[in-house]
Amino acid sequence: MLELYHHGSSVCAAKVRFALAEKGVVPDEMHYIDILKGEQFDPGYLKINPKAVVPALVHDGNIINESTVICEYVNDAFDGASLVPDDPLARARMRIWEKAVDEQLHPACGELTFVSCHRHIVMRLGEEKLREFLSSTPDQSVTSTWKKRKQEIVRLGFEAPGIEDTIRMYDGYLFKMEAALKQHEWLAGETFSLADIALTPYVNRLDMLNMSGMWTDGRLPHVEAWFNRIKSMESFAPAFLEWCPEELTNDLKTFGAQSWPDVKRIIGMN
Ligand SMILES: N[C@@H](CCC(=O)N[C@@H](CS)C(=O)NCC(=O)O)C(=O)O
Structure with missing residues (x-):
């Protein structure tokens, strides 16, 4: 079961x-x-x-x-094709990507998502329920500072301390991906692996926020080609798009587009 x-x-x-x-x-x-x-x-x-x-x-x-x-x-x-490369070096690279996601990119994604979209959604709860929502987060959550960070970001938006550094760090990961994908077809080597699985949600999050300008128009061509390959996989839509309710998909798109000028300015794209 x-x-x-x-x-x-x-x-x-x-x-x-x-x-x-x-x-x-x-x-x-x-x-x-x-x-x-x-x-x-x-x-x-x-x-x-x-x-x-x-x-x-x-x-x-x-x-x-x-x-x-x-x-x-x-x-x-489970049986089925292995998602871990046979080559020890590629396997090590895969685990470095997984570690980077856990330690840096995922917490950064929580911040980027809340500042550009989710803060607007949770504000619909109304002040009393919002306060309850924010105070319910345990001390050990997404990170050990998430409870405080979520409150700051919901209340202060792009004025929250450190948010600009977080967004630049997120963007820096796209450049790290570009460098790796210049060397080999997939993130850890010549085969698709858990590294690609680990990074896809973070590129897709930006895509759903209408922020694909971070890699399109010649900015990061290898990331663009990699993401296009992933989007053409049969498993992509069921895993990434179909479980997201229509209203939430629309909120991500709308609030993301509204936040894009701030994000662009922060990463120096203007
Ligand atoms: N390190 C955990 C992090 C899980 C995590 O951060 N989940 C987020 C959604 S992606 C969540 O449930 N957040 C709840 C909240 O913000 O209160 C993992 O990789 O499973």
Whole structure:
């Protein structure tokens, strides 16, 4: 029995859906946790994931948290083409990408997503529910500072301290990807791997926010070609687009487009 707890716009959940699909594994049950309405703070869910984050995988009653660990687990536990390269060097590169996502790019994505879109969505909760939503985040959540960061970003938007450095760091990762993709077809080497699975949600997030100008028009041609290859994969739309409710897809597009001039200015594209 395989169950996935997930959300439509969660980059970490999309990563796991992508890995499952590429492995040819279909969960028996999908549980939708609306993290923009605070369903991650439900005491029942906290028993599964005490950090109040998605995704969580439950396999025959065993709970596996942390999307990178889940993807490695899915690769090891199920038959199907391996998503880990045979070559030890490519495997090491793959794990460096996974580590970079966990340590830097994912926290940066939370900040970019909230400052450019999700802050507007959670404000619809109204002041009382918003305060409850913000104070419910556990001390150990997306990061150990996420509770404070989320509050600052929701309240201050692009005026939040450090937000510009975060956005520049996110952009810097696109340049790191460009450098790697100049060397080989996929991020870790000549074969598609968990590195590509790990990075796709972060490029797709920018795409859904209407910020593809960060790599199109000749800015990062290897990233553009790589993302086009990924978008043409059969698993892409089900893993990345179809679980995102229409209203949320539209919000990402609309609020993202409104924020694009600020992002462009911050990364020096004007
Ligand atoms: N390190 C965790 C991070 C998971 C995470 O940050 N999930 C986000 C969605 S992508 C979440 O559930 N956020 C809930 C919140 O912000 O309260 C993983 O890789 O699984």
